[in-house]
Amino acid sequence: MVDKNSKTWSGCPVRFGMSQFGDKWSFLIIRDLMFKGRQYYHEFMDAGEGISTNILANRLADLESNGIINKSKDPAKGSRFIYTLTKKGIELMPMMLAMMDWAEKYDNETEVPADFINKLRSEPDKLQQELLKNLPT
Amino acid sequence: MVDKNSKTWSGCPVRFGMSQFGDKWSFLIIRDLMFKGRQYYHEFMDAGEGISTNILANRLADLESNGIINKSKDPAKGSRFIYTLTKKGIELMPMMLAMMDWAEKYDNETEVPADFINKLRSEPDKLQQELLKNLPT
DNA sequence: GTATTTTACTTGTAAAAAGCAAGTGATGTG
DNA sequence: CACATCACTTGCTTTTTACAAGTAAAATAC
Structure with missing residues:
Protein backbone atom coordinates (compact mmCIF):
# COMPACT_ATOMS: atom_id res chain seq x y z
CA MET A 1 0.00 0.00 0.00
CA VAL A 2 1.38 3.40 -0.86
CA ASP A 3 0.51 6.83 0.36
CA LYS A 4 -0.78 8.24 -2.89
CA ASN A 5 -0.78 11.74 -1.54
CA SER A 6 2.95 11.74 -1.09
CA LYS A 7 4.95 13.33 -3.84
CA THR A 8 7.55 10.85 -4.93
CA TRP A 9 5.73 7.51 -5.06
CA SER A 10 8.97 5.66 -4.53
CA GLY A 11 9.32 1.95 -4.95
CA CYS A 12 7.65 1.05 -8.19
CA PRO A 13 9.54 2.40 -11.23
CA VAL A 14 6.41 3.20 -13.21
CA ARG A 15 4.83 5.00 -10.29
CA PHE A 16 8.09 6.83 -9.60
CA GLY A 17 8.46 7.86 -13.23
CA MET A 18 4.90 9.16 -13.34
CA SER A 19 5.52 11.24 -10.24
CA GLN A 20 8.67 12.76 -11.76
CA PHE A 21 7.53 13.65 -15.28
CA GLY A 22 4.26 11.87 -15.87
CA ASP A 23 1.80 14.28 -17.32
CA LYS A 24 1.35 15.24 -20.90
CA TRP A 25 2.65 18.78 -20.62
CA SER A 26 5.87 17.59 -18.96
CA PHE A 27 6.37 15.02 -21.72
CA LEU A 28 5.91 17.73 -24.34
CA ILE A 29 8.39 20.06 -22.61
CA ILE A 30 10.95 17.25 -22.47
CA ARG A 31 10.27 16.56 -26.14
CA ASP A 32 10.89 20.19 -27.03
CA LEU A 33 14.15 20.29 -25.08
CA MET A 34 15.34 16.93 -26.37
CA PHE A 35 14.35 17.01 -30.02
CA LYS A 36 13.18 20.44 -31.02
CA GLY A 37 16.00 22.66 -29.80
CA ARG A 38 13.67 24.81 -27.73
CA GLN A 39 15.06 26.25 -24.51
CA TYR A 40 13.17 29.42 -23.65
CA TYR A 41 9.82 29.79 -21.90
CA HIS A 42 8.34 31.65 -24.89
CA GLU A 43 9.47 28.86 -27.24
CA PHE A 44 7.47 26.32 -25.22
CA MET A 45 4.55 28.74 -25.26
CA ASP A 46 4.83 29.16 -29.02
CA ALA A 47 5.11 25.43 -29.74
CA GLY A 48 1.45 25.53 -30.68
CA GLU A 49 0.24 22.93 -28.21
CA GLY A 50 -2.16 25.26 -26.41
CA ILE A 51 -0.63 25.19 -22.96
CA SER A 52 -1.66 27.84 -20.43
CA THR A 53 0.98 30.15 -18.97
CA ASN A 54 0.33 29.11 -15.38
CA ILE A 55 0.51 25.43 -16.29
CA LEU A 56 3.77 25.91 -18.22
CA ALA A 57 5.31 27.81 -15.33
CA ASN A 58 4.15 25.15 -12.92
CA ARG A 59 5.46 22.25 -14.99
CA LEU A 60 8.86 23.90 -15.51
CA ALA A 61 9.09 24.43 -11.77
CA ASP A 62 8.19 20.79 -11.09
CA LEU A 63 10.70 19.45 -13.62
CA GLU A 64 13.42 21.66 -12.15
CA SER A 65 12.47 20.63 -8.63
CA ASN A 66 12.71 16.96 -9.68
CA GLY A 67 16.15 17.55 -11.15
CA ILE A 68 15.17 16.79 -14.72
CA ILE A 69 15.80 20.24 -16.16
CA ASN A 70 18.03 23.14 -15.24
CA LYS A 71 17.02 26.80 -15.27
CA SER A 72 19.58 29.57 -15.63
CA LYS A 73 19.66 33.23 -16.57
CA ASP A 74 20.53 33.95 -20.15
CA PRO A 75 23.93 35.72 -19.90
CA ALA A 76 23.18 37.53 -23.15
CA LYS A 77 19.82 38.80 -21.97
CA GLY A 78 19.01 38.95 -18.28
CA SER A 79 15.28 39.18 -18.75
CA ARG A 80 14.97 35.59 -19.90
CA PHE A 81 15.95 32.11 -18.76
CA ILE A 82 17.52 29.16 -20.52
CA TYR A 83 16.16 25.72 -19.74
CA THR A 84 18.31 22.65 -20.38
CA LEU A 85 18.03 18.95 -19.62
CA THR A 86 20.14 17.66 -16.79
CA LYS A 87 21.89 14.28 -17.01
CA LYS A 88 18.84 12.81 -15.30
CA GLY A 89 16.66 14.39 -17.98
CA ILE A 90 18.88 13.41 -20.89
CA GLU A 91 18.76 9.81 -19.72
CA MET B 1 -1.31 24.58 -34.15
CA VAL B 2 -3.25 21.64 -32.85
CA ASP B 3 -6.75 21.44 -31.52
CA LYS B 4 -5.94 20.36 -27.99
CA ASN B 5 -9.52 19.53 -27.30
CA SER B 6 -9.55 16.80 -29.90
CA LYS B 7 -8.99 13.32 -28.65
CA THR B 8 -6.17 11.83 -30.63
CA TRP B 9 -3.57 14.56 -30.97
CA SER B 10 -2.18 12.99 -34.09
CA GLY B 11 1.03 14.04 -35.73
CA CYS B 12 3.59 14.29 -32.97
CA PRO B 13 4.49 10.90 -31.47
CA VAL B 14 4.81 12.19 -27.93
CA ARG B 15 1.51 13.99 -28.12
CA PHE B 16 -0.13 10.95 -29.71
CA GLY B 17 1.27 8.64 -27.06
CA MET B 18 0.04 10.89 -24.29
CA SER B 19 -3.44 10.91 -25.80
CA GLN B 20 -3.49 7.10 -25.98
CA PHE B 21 -2.18 6.07 -22.55
CA GLY B 22 -0.65 9.17 -21.00
CA ASP B 23 -1.87 9.47 -17.47
CA LYS B 24 -0.50 7.82 -14.39
CA TRP B 25 -3.39 5.46 -13.79
CA SER B 26 -3.23 4.14 -17.36
CA PHE B 27 0.51 3.55 -16.99
CA LEU B 28 -0.11 1.66 -13.76
CA ILE B 29 -2.81 -0.49 -15.37
CA ILE B 30 -0.49 -1.33 -18.25
CA ARG B 31 2.22 -2.14 -15.70
CA ASP B 32 -0.09 -4.53 -13.86
CA LEU B 33 -1.11 -6.28 -17.08
CA MET B 34 2.43 -6.45 -18.43
CA PHE B 35 4.49 -7.30 -15.38
CA LYS B 36 2.25 -8.23 -12.49
CA GLY B 37 -0.03 -10.84 -13.98
CA ARG B 38 -3.13 -8.95 -13.01
CA GLN B 39 -6.13 -9.20 -15.35
CA TYR B 40 -9.34 -8.61 -13.39
CA TYR B 41 -10.93 -5.32 -12.33
CA HIS B 42 -10.70 -6.25 -8.65
CA GLU B 43 -7.00 -7.06 -9.03
CA PHE B 44 -6.33 -3.53 -10.28
CA MET B 45 -8.43 -2.21 -7.42
CA ASP B 46 -6.50 -4.31 -4.91
CA ALA B 47 -3.07 -3.31 -6.27
CA GLY B 48 -2.84 -0.88 -3.40
CA GLU B 49 -2.33 2.25 -5.46
CA GLY B 50 -5.46 4.00 -4.18
CA ILE B 51 -7.34 4.39 -7.44
CA SER B 52 -11.04 5.29 -7.33
CA THR B 53 -13.56 2.92 -8.86
CA ASN B 54 -14.93 5.45 -11.32
CA ILE B 55 -11.43 6.39 -12.46
CA LEU B 56 -10.42 2.73 -12.91
CA ALA B 57 -13.57 2.03 -14.91
CA ASN B 58 -12.99 5.12 -17.00
CA ARG B 59 -9.32 4.33 -17.69
CA LEU B 60 -10.09 0.72 -18.65
CA ALA B 61 -12.74 1.99 -21.04
CA ASP B 62 -10.32 4.50 -22.58
CA LEU B 63 -7.55 1.92 -23.00
CA GLU B 64 -10.00 -0.49 -24.61
CA SER B 65 -11.35 2.26 -26.84
CA ASN B 66 -7.78 3.10 -27.94
CA GLY B 67 -7.14 -0.53 -28.76
CA ILE B 68 -4.45 -1.03 -26.13
CA ILE B 69 -6.29 -3.59 -24.03
CA ASN B 70 -8.99 -6.14 -24.68
CA LYS B 71 -11.94 -6.86 -22.42
CA SER B 72 -13.75 -10.19 -22.51
CA LYS B 73 -16.09 -12.18 -20.32
CA ASP B 74 -14.45 -14.77 -18.14
CA PRO B 75 -15.77 -18.07 -19.58
CA ALA B 76 -15.32 -19.69 -16.17
CA LYS B 77 -17.31 -16.98 -14.37
CA GLY B 78 -19.70 -14.77 -16.24
CA SER B 79 -19.86 -12.11 -13.56
CA ARG B 80 -16.34 -10.90 -14.21
CA PHE B 81 -14.18 -9.73 -17.11
CA ILE B 82 -10.65 -10.56 -18.20
CA TYR B 83 -8.48 -7.73 -19.42
CA THR B 84 -5.49 -8.45 -21.65
CA LEU B 85 -3.03 -6.40 -23.63
CA THR B 86 -3.53 -6.29 -27.36
CA LYS B 87 -0.58 -6.39 -29.78
CA LYS B 88 -0.64 -2.59 -29.72
CA GLY B 89 -0.47 -2.70 -25.94
CA ILE B 90 2.22 -5.36 -25.77
CA GLU B 91 4.38 -3.26 -28.08
C1' DG C 1 -36.79 -20.80 -5.84
C1' DT C 2 -35.06 -17.30 -2.70
C1' DA C 3 -31.46 -14.95 -0.11
C1' DT C 4 -26.90 -13.63 -0.01
C1' DT C 5 -22.45 -12.76 -1.97
C1' DT C 6 -19.43 -11.45 -5.64
C1' DT C 7 -18.01 -8.47 -9.25
C1' DA C 8 -18.05 -4.47 -11.89
C1' DC C 9 -19.37 -0.71 -12.14
C1' DT C 10 -22.63 4.20 -11.79
C1' DT C 11 -24.11 8.27 -9.45
C1' DG C 12 -23.99 12.50 -6.83
C1' DT C 13 -21.06 15.53 -4.73
C1' DA C 14 -16.73 17.75 -2.94
C1' DA C 15 -12.02 18.77 -3.70
C1' DA C 16 -8.28 19.46 -6.66
C1' DA C 17 -6.32 20.56 -10.95
C1' DA C 18 -6.40 22.67 -15.39
C1' DG C 19 -7.46 26.47 -18.20
C1' DC C 20 -8.62 31.40 -19.40
C1' DA C 21 -7.90 36.24 -19.44
C1' DA C 22 -5.97 40.02 -17.45
C1' DG C 23 -2.41 41.92 -14.88
C1' DT C 24 2.44 42.50 -12.75
C1' DG C 25 7.42 43.04 -12.24
C1' DA C 26 12.21 42.70 -13.83
C1' DT C 27 15.00 43.69 -17.57
C1' DG C 28 16.12 45.70 -22.06
C1' DT C 29 15.74 49.21 -25.75
C1' DG C 30 15.25 53.69 -27.98
C1' DC D 1 11.71 58.31 -19.15
C1' DA D 2 8.47 55.64 -22.13
C1' DC D 3 7.78 51.61 -24.21
C1' DA D 4 8.82 46.73 -25.32
C1' DT D 5 10.17 42.14 -23.96
C1' DC D 6 9.96 38.21 -21.14
C1' DA D 7 8.39 35.34 -17.55
C1' DC D 8 5.45 34.73 -14.95
C1' DT D 9 1.13 35.60 -11.05
C1' DT D 10 -3.59 36.28 -9.91
C1' DG D 11 -8.53 35.66 -9.79
C1' DC D 12 -11.97 33.18 -11.54
C1' DT D 13 -14.29 29.38 -14.35
C1' DT D 14 -14.36 24.83 -16.05
C1' DT D 15 -12.96 20.20 -15.95
C1' DT D 16 -11.15 16.27 -13.79
C1' DT D 17 -10.30 13.49 -9.89
C1' DA D 18 -11.61 11.49 -5.69
C1' DC D 19 -14.94 9.95 -2.21
C1' DA D 20 -18.79 7.50 -0.53
C1' DA D 21 -22.86 5.32 -1.36
C1' DG D 22 -25.65 2.82 -4.33
C1' DT D 23 -27.02 -0.42 -8.33
C1' DA D 24 -27.33 -4.47 -11.42
C1' DA D 25 -25.90 -8.86 -13.33
C1' DA D 26 -24.17 -13.25 -12.28
C1' DA D 27 -22.86 -16.76 -9.03
C1' DT D 28 -23.34 -19.26 -4.82
C1' DA D 29 -25.58 -21.20 -0.74
C1' DC D 30 -29.42 -23.21 1.25
Whole structure:
Protein backbone atom coordinates (compact mmCIF):
# COMPACT_ATOMS: atom_id res chain seq x y z
CA MET A 1 0.00 0.00 0.00
CA VAL A 2 1.38 3.40 -0.86
CA ASP A 3 0.51 6.83 0.36
CA LYS A 4 -0.78 8.24 -2.89
CA ASN A 5 -0.78 11.74 -1.54
CA SER A 6 2.95 11.74 -1.09
CA LYS A 7 4.95 13.33 -3.84
CA THR A 8 7.55 10.85 -4.93
CA TRP A 9 5.73 7.51 -5.06
CA SER A 10 8.97 5.66 -4.53
CA GLY A 11 9.32 1.95 -4.95
CA CYS A 12 7.65 1.05 -8.19
CA PRO A 13 9.54 2.40 -11.23
CA VAL A 14 6.41 3.20 -13.21
CA ARG A 15 4.83 5.00 -10.29
CA PHE A 16 8.09 6.83 -9.60
CA GLY A 17 8.46 7.86 -13.23
CA MET A 18 4.90 9.16 -13.34
CA SER A 19 5.52 11.24 -10.24
CA GLN A 20 8.67 12.76 -11.76
CA PHE A 21 7.53 13.65 -15.28
CA GLY A 22 4.26 11.87 -15.87
CA ASP A 23 1.80 14.28 -17.32
CA LYS A 24 1.35 15.24 -20.90
CA TRP A 25 2.65 18.78 -20.62
CA SER A 26 5.87 17.59 -18.96
CA PHE A 27 6.37 15.02 -21.72
CA LEU A 28 5.91 17.73 -24.34
CA ILE A 29 8.39 20.06 -22.61
CA ILE A 30 10.95 17.25 -22.47
CA ARG A 31 10.27 16.56 -26.14
CA ASP A 32 10.89 20.19 -27.03
CA LEU A 33 14.15 20.29 -25.08
CA MET A 34 15.34 16.93 -26.37
CA PHE A 35 14.35 17.01 -30.02
CA LYS A 36 13.18 20.44 -31.02
CA GLY A 37 16.00 22.66 -29.80
CA ARG A 38 13.67 24.81 -27.73
CA GLN A 39 15.06 26.25 -24.51
CA TYR A 40 13.17 29.42 -23.65
CA TYR A 41 9.82 29.79 -21.90
CA HIS A 42 8.34 31.65 -24.89
CA GLU A 43 9.47 28.86 -27.24
CA PHE A 44 7.47 26.32 -25.22
CA MET A 45 4.55 28.74 -25.26
CA ASP A 46 4.83 29.16 -29.02
CA ALA A 47 5.11 25.43 -29.74
CA GLY A 48 1.45 25.53 -30.68
CA GLU A 49 0.24 22.93 -28.21
CA GLY A 50 -2.16 25.26 -26.41
CA ILE A 51 -0.63 25.19 -22.96
CA SER A 52 -1.66 27.84 -20.43
CA THR A 53 0.98 30.15 -18.97
CA ASN A 54 0.33 29.11 -15.38
CA ILE A 55 0.51 25.43 -16.29
CA LEU A 56 3.77 25.91 -18.22
CA ALA A 57 5.31 27.81 -15.33
CA ASN A 58 4.15 25.15 -12.92
CA ARG A 59 5.46 22.25 -14.99
CA LEU A 60 8.86 23.90 -15.51
CA ALA A 61 9.09 24.43 -11.77
CA ASP A 62 8.19 20.79 -11.09
CA LEU A 63 10.70 19.45 -13.62
CA GLU A 64 13.42 21.66 -12.15
CA SER A 65 12.47 20.63 -8.63
CA ASN A 66 12.71 16.96 -9.68
CA GLY A 67 16.15 17.55 -11.15
CA ILE A 68 15.17 16.79 -14.72
CA ILE A 69 15.80 20.24 -16.16
CA ASN A 70 18.03 23.14 -15.24
CA LYS A 71 17.02 26.80 -15.27
CA SER A 72 19.58 29.57 -15.63
CA LYS A 73 19.66 33.23 -16.57
CA ASP A 74 20.53 33.95 -20.15
CA PRO A 75 23.93 35.72 -19.90
CA ALA A 76 23.18 37.53 -23.15
CA LYS A 77 19.82 38.80 -21.97
CA GLY A 78 19.01 38.95 -18.28
CA SER A 79 15.28 39.18 -18.75
CA ARG A 80 14.97 35.59 -19.90
CA PHE A 81 15.95 32.11 -18.76
CA ILE A 82 17.52 29.16 -20.52
CA TYR A 83 16.16 25.72 -19.74
CA THR A 84 18.31 22.65 -20.38
CA LEU A 85 18.03 18.95 -19.62
CA THR A 86 20.14 17.66 -16.79
CA LYS A 87 21.89 14.28 -17.01
CA LYS A 88 18.84 12.81 -15.30
CA GLY A 89 16.66 14.39 -17.98
CA ILE A 90 18.88 13.41 -20.89
CA GLU A 91 18.76 9.81 -19.72
CA LEU A 92 15.06 9.76 -20.50
CA MET A 93 16.00 9.65 -24.16
CA PRO A 94 15.73 5.84 -24.59
CA MET A 95 12.19 5.96 -23.20
CA MET A 96 11.25 8.90 -25.43
CA LEU A 97 12.68 7.15 -28.50
CA ALA A 98 10.80 3.95 -27.63
CA MET A 99 7.59 5.98 -27.38
CA MET A 100 8.25 7.53 -30.78
CA ASP A 101 9.00 4.11 -32.27
CA TRP A 102 5.67 2.84 -30.95
CA ALA A 103 3.70 5.90 -31.97
CA GLU A 104 5.00 5.74 -35.54
CA LYS A 105 3.40 2.30 -35.86
CA TYR A 106 0.04 3.37 -34.50
CA ASP A 107 -0.52 6.97 -35.50
CA ASN A 108 -1.96 6.99 -39.01
CA GLU A 109 -1.08 10.65 -39.31
CA THR A 110 2.37 10.71 -37.79
CA GLU A 111 4.62 13.50 -38.92
CA VAL A 112 7.90 11.89 -37.93
CA PRO A 113 10.32 11.85 -40.91
CA ALA A 114 10.73 8.36 -42.34
CA ASP A 115 14.52 8.51 -42.24
CA PHE A 116 14.42 9.35 -38.53
CA ILE A 117 12.36 6.20 -37.88
CA ASN A 118 14.52 4.10 -40.20
CA LYS A 119 17.62 5.20 -38.31
CA LEU A 120 15.91 4.67 -34.95
CA ARG A 121 15.25 1.06 -35.90
CA SER A 122 18.45 0.21 -37.80
CA GLU A 123 21.04 2.16 -35.82
CA PRO A 124 19.47 3.22 -32.52
CA ASP A 125 22.73 3.83 -30.70
CA LYS A 126 24.11 5.99 -33.50
CA LEU A 127 20.91 8.04 -33.67
CA GLN A 128 21.01 8.57 -29.95
CA GLN A 129 24.65 9.70 -30.13
CA GLU A 130 23.73 12.22 -32.81
CA LEU A 131 20.81 13.52 -30.80
CA LEU A 132 22.97 13.81 -27.69
CA LYS A 133 25.55 15.77 -29.66
CA ASN A 134 22.87 18.22 -30.71
CA LEU A 135 21.79 19.02 -27.17
CA PRO A 136 22.95 22.30 -25.66
CA THR A 137 24.95 22.09 -22.46
CA MET B 1 -1.31 24.58 -34.15
CA VAL B 2 -3.25 21.64 -32.85
CA ASP B 3 -6.75 21.44 -31.52
CA LYS B 4 -5.94 20.36 -27.99
CA ASN B 5 -9.52 19.53 -27.30
CA SER B 6 -9.55 16.80 -29.90
CA LYS B 7 -8.99 13.32 -28.65
CA THR B 8 -6.17 11.83 -30.63
CA TRP B 9 -3.57 14.56 -30.97
CA SER B 10 -2.18 12.99 -34.09
CA GLY B 11 1.03 14.04 -35.73
CA CYS B 12 3.59 14.29 -32.97
CA PRO B 13 4.49 10.90 -31.47
CA VAL B 14 4.81 12.19 -27.93
CA ARG B 15 1.51 13.99 -28.12
CA PHE B 16 -0.13 10.95 -29.71
CA GLY B 17 1.27 8.64 -27.06
CA MET B 18 0.04 10.89 -24.29
CA SER B 19 -3.44 10.91 -25.80
CA GLN B 20 -3.49 7.10 -25.98
CA PHE B 21 -2.18 6.07 -22.55
CA GLY B 22 -0.65 9.17 -21.00
CA ASP B 23 -1.87 9.47 -17.47
CA LYS B 24 -0.50 7.82 -14.39
CA TRP B 25 -3.39 5.46 -13.79
CA SER B 26 -3.23 4.14 -17.36
CA PHE B 27 0.51 3.55 -16.99
CA LEU B 28 -0.11 1.66 -13.76
CA ILE B 29 -2.81 -0.49 -15.37
CA ILE B 30 -0.49 -1.33 -18.25
CA ARG B 31 2.22 -2.14 -15.70
CA ASP B 32 -0.09 -4.53 -13.86
CA LEU B 33 -1.11 -6.28 -17.08
CA MET B 34 2.43 -6.45 -18.43
CA PHE B 35 4.49 -7.30 -15.38
CA LYS B 36 2.25 -8.23 -12.49
CA GLY B 37 -0.03 -10.84 -13.98
CA ARG B 38 -3.13 -8.95 -13.01
CA GLN B 39 -6.13 -9.20 -15.35
CA TYR B 40 -9.34 -8.61 -13.39
CA TYR B 41 -10.93 -5.32 -12.33
CA HIS B 42 -10.70 -6.25 -8.65
CA GLU B 43 -7.00 -7.06 -9.03
CA PHE B 44 -6.33 -3.53 -10.28
CA MET B 45 -8.43 -2.21 -7.42
CA ASP B 46 -6.50 -4.31 -4.91
CA ALA B 47 -3.07 -3.31 -6.27
CA GLY B 48 -2.84 -0.88 -3.40
CA GLU B 49 -2.33 2.25 -5.46
CA GLY B 50 -5.46 4.00 -4.18
CA ILE B 51 -7.34 4.39 -7.44
CA SER B 52 -11.04 5.29 -7.33
CA THR B 53 -13.56 2.92 -8.86
CA ASN B 54 -14.93 5.45 -11.32
CA ILE B 55 -11.43 6.39 -12.46
CA LEU B 56 -10.42 2.73 -12.91
CA ALA B 57 -13.57 2.03 -14.91
CA ASN B 58 -12.99 5.12 -17.00
CA ARG B 59 -9.32 4.33 -17.69
CA LEU B 60 -10.09 0.72 -18.65
CA ALA B 61 -12.74 1.99 -21.04
CA ASP B 62 -10.32 4.50 -22.58
CA LEU B 63 -7.55 1.92 -23.00
CA GLU B 64 -10.00 -0.49 -24.61
CA SER B 65 -11.35 2.26 -26.84
CA ASN B 66 -7.78 3.10 -27.94
CA GLY B 67 -7.14 -0.53 -28.76
CA ILE B 68 -4.45 -1.03 -26.13
CA ILE B 69 -6.29 -3.59 -24.03
CA ASN B 70 -8.99 -6.14 -24.68
CA LYS B 71 -11.94 -6.86 -22.42
CA SER B 72 -13.75 -10.19 -22.51
CA LYS B 73 -16.09 -12.18 -20.32
CA ASP B 74 -14.45 -14.77 -18.14
CA PRO B 75 -15.77 -18.07 -19.58
CA ALA B 76 -15.32 -19.69 -16.17
CA LYS B 77 -17.31 -16.98 -14.37
CA GLY B 78 -19.70 -14.77 -16.24
CA SER B 79 -19.86 -12.11 -13.56
CA ARG B 80 -16.34 -10.90 -14.21
CA PHE B 81 -14.18 -9.73 -17.11
CA ILE B 82 -10.65 -10.56 -18.20
CA TYR B 83 -8.48 -7.73 -19.42
CA THR B 84 -5.49 -8.45 -21.65
CA LEU B 85 -3.03 -6.40 -23.63
CA THR B 86 -3.53 -6.29 -27.36
CA LYS B 87 -0.58 -6.39 -29.78
CA LYS B 88 -0.64 -2.59 -29.72
CA GLY B 89 -0.47 -2.70 -25.94
CA ILE B 90 2.22 -5.36 -25.77
CA GLU B 91 4.38 -3.26 -28.08
CA LEU B 92 4.62 -0.66 -25.35
CA MET B 93 6.98 -2.99 -23.53
CA PRO B 94 10.25 -1.39 -24.79
CA MET B 95 9.05 1.97 -23.51
CA MET B 96 7.98 0.54 -20.17
CA LEU B 97 11.33 -1.25 -19.77
CA ALA B 98 13.22 1.94 -20.65
CA MET B 99 11.21 3.77 -17.99
CA MET B 100 12.08 1.09 -15.44
CA ASP B 101 15.75 1.24 -16.44
CA TRP B 102 15.72 5.01 -15.88
CA ALA B 103 13.77 4.85 -12.63
CA GLU B 104 16.14 2.31 -11.13
CA LYS B 105 18.94 4.85 -11.48
CA TYR B 106 17.02 7.70 -9.91
CA ASP B 107 14.74 6.22 -7.28
CA ASN B 108 16.73 5.78 -4.08
CA GLU B 109 14.05 3.47 -2.79
CA THR B 110 13.36 1.37 -5.84
CA GLU B 111 11.97 -2.08 -5.20
CA VAL B 112 12.91 -3.57 -8.54
CA PRO B 113 14.90 -6.79 -8.05
CA ALA B 114 18.58 -6.36 -8.89
CA ASP B 115 18.66 -9.38 -11.17
CA PHE B 116 15.76 -7.98 -13.19
CA ILE B 117 17.72 -4.78 -13.80
CA ASN B 118 20.95 -6.68 -14.51
CA LYS B 119 19.17 -8.75 -17.14
CA LEU B 120 17.45 -5.67 -18.56
CA ARG B 121 20.84 -4.09 -19.14
CA SER B 122 22.87 -7.15 -20.17
CA GLU B 123 20.30 -9.13 -22.18
CA PRO B 124 17.38 -6.83 -22.93
CA ASP B 125 16.03 -8.86 -25.85
CA LYS B 126 16.09 -12.09 -23.85
CA LEU B 127 14.35 -10.47 -20.90
CA GLN B 128 11.68 -9.10 -23.19
CA GLN B 129 11.14 -12.53 -24.75
CA GLU B 130 10.69 -14.04 -21.29
CA LEU B 131 8.23 -11.34 -20.30
CA LEU B 132 6.30 -11.80 -23.53
CA LYS B 133 6.10 -15.53 -22.90
CA ASN B 134 4.58 -14.87 -19.49
CA LEU B 135 1.75 -12.75 -20.86
CA PRO B 136 -1.69 -14.35 -21.10
CA THR B 137 -3.25 -14.41 -24.53
C1' DG C 1 -36.79 -20.80 -5.84
C1' DT C 2 -35.06 -17.30 -2.70
C1' DA C 3 -31.46 -14.95 -0.11
C1' DT C 4 -26.90 -13.63 -0.01
C1' DT C 5 -22.45 -12.76 -1.97
C1' DT C 6 -19.43 -11.45 -5.64
C1' DT C 7 -18.01 -8.47 -9.25
C1' DA C 8 -18.05 -4.47 -11.89
C1' DC C 9 -19.37 -0.71 -12.14
C1' DT C 10 -22.63 4.20 -11.79
C1' DT C 11 -24.11 8.27 -9.45
C1' DG C 12 -23.99 12.50 -6.83
C1' DT C 13 -21.06 15.53 -4.73
C1' DA C 14 -16.73 17.75 -2.94
C1' DA C 15 -12.02 18.77 -3.70
C1' DA C 16 -8.28 19.46 -6.66
C1' DA C 17 -6.32 20.56 -10.95
C1' DA C 18 -6.40 22.67 -15.39
C1' DG C 19 -7.46 26.47 -18.20
C1' DC C 20 -8.62 31.40 -19.40
C1' DA C 21 -7.90 36.24 -19.44
C1' DA C 22 -5.97 40.02 -17.45
C1' DG C 23 -2.41 41.92 -14.88
C1' DT C 24 2.44 42.50 -12.75
C1' DG C 25 7.42 43.04 -12.24
C1' DA C 26 12.21 42.70 -13.83
C1' DT C 27 15.00 43.69 -17.57
C1' DG C 28 16.12 45.70 -22.06
C1' DT C 29 15.74 49.21 -25.75
C1' DG C 30 15.25 53.69 -27.98
C1' DC D 1 11.71 58.31 -19.15
C1' DA D 2 8.47 55.64 -22.13
C1' DC D 3 7.78 51.61 -24.21
C1' DA D 4 8.82 46.73 -25.32
C1' DT D 5 10.17 42.14 -23.96
C1' DC D 6 9.96 38.21 -21.14
C1' DA D 7 8.39 35.34 -17.55
C1' DC D 8 5.45 34.73 -14.95
C1' DT D 9 1.13 35.60 -11.05
C1' DT D 10 -3.59 36.28 -9.91
C1' DG D 11 -8.53 35.66 -9.79
C1' DC D 12 -11.97 33.18 -11.54
C1' DT D 13 -14.29 29.38 -14.35
C1' DT D 14 -14.36 24.83 -16.05
C1' DT D 15 -12.96 20.20 -15.95
C1' DT D 16 -11.15 16.27 -13.79
C1' DT D 17 -10.30 13.49 -9.89
C1' DA D 18 -11.61 11.49 -5.69
C1' DC D 19 -14.94 9.95 -2.21
C1' DA D 20 -18.79 7.50 -0.53
C1' DA D 21 -22.86 5.32 -1.36
C1' DG D 22 -25.65 2.82 -4.33
C1' DT D 23 -27.02 -0.42 -8.33
C1' DA D 24 -27.33 -4.47 -11.42
C1' DA D 25 -25.90 -8.86 -13.33
C1' DA D 26 -24.17 -13.25 -12.28
C1' DA D 27 -22.86 -16.76 -9.03
C1' DT D 28 -23.34 -19.26 -4.82
C1' DA D 29 -25.58 -21.20 -0.74
C1' DC D 30 -29.42 -23.21 1.25
